[in-house]
Every structure is written in structure tokens, then in C-alpha cells.
Amino acid sequence: MNKTSPRVTLYSTRQCGYCRQAKAFLQKKKVPFAEYDVERNRRAFNEFHRAGGRGVPLIVIGNRSFNGFQPKQLEKALRAAGFNV
Template sequence: MSTPRITLYTARNCPHCKRAKQYFQHRGLRFQEFDVEQNARAQKAFARFGARGVPVILVGDIRIDGFDRQRLDALLNGTDDA
């Protein structure tokens, strides 16, 4: 099973964003990060999601609001039914 594309929408001083990045780095997974405070395109995408906070994590087409280690483990291990 190949790893799906991982995208993170973050903010600089967000502790949950930092934990999410560390999670992916620890697992050796590549991800694309967009800072919603610094990047206008990221702000627009974030607004389209209707998100209320960061991080917003996209694993393939699946969106996770917040850092949810158990859900991420399930998705990346292929055991999530979403």
C-alpha cells in the first residue's frame, strides 16, 4: 500500500500543529505544509473547508480537524473505515 498524499494546514504558534508535524517526521512520512497565517492561498483553502482551527490534516481525500493520533494511525495503517 502506498502512502497517500499528506497535507497540513498549520499556524506558527500552534502546539497541536507542532505535534502533527513531529508525528509525520517521526514516521518518516513526507508532507506538504501550508501556514494559514502566512500564505494567502492556504487561507483561501482553509476558508473553503469551513475549518475553525488548526491543524487541518488531509490524508489523501480524508480530512481530519485537529491532531488525532489514533485516527492517523488507523488511516496510515489501512484500518480506518472512513
């Protein structure tokens, strides 16, 4: 990540397998991110909906939102945002 890379946020739930895969992917690629459980955190639930969340996982990179976990699409978006993945 360089100094101009945007913030990455992962909205998830505990029982979501794709959420766990997305989290593992970000950790493996050493991408710093914040994770929020939309079932346990009302504020995160509201942010999730404002960001266009239709289901989990929702991954927000800067001002772009990605519904679901699609590794190739996510990697491409991270590279475009300035992350070295």
C-alpha cells in the first residue's frame, strides 16, 4: 500500500463463508482493512446500506463498493486503487 491508497472496509457476518474467504484473501495479500459485523453493529449495518450493500460480504475500497467475494475482481480493484497485491 502506498500513502495515497484508499481505506478498505469489509462488512460481514459471523456465519458467512464468503466473508471468511474475503477476510483471508485480504490478510494473505497484506491489505490493511477494517471489518464490521453488520449483525452485531447497528452503525455498521447503516453504513453497509449507505454503501449499497445487498448482501455480505460487502467490500468497500475508497468510494467503490463490491458485493460478494470474487477474488479476481477484488485483486484488480485493489491494484487499481494502488495496493501492491
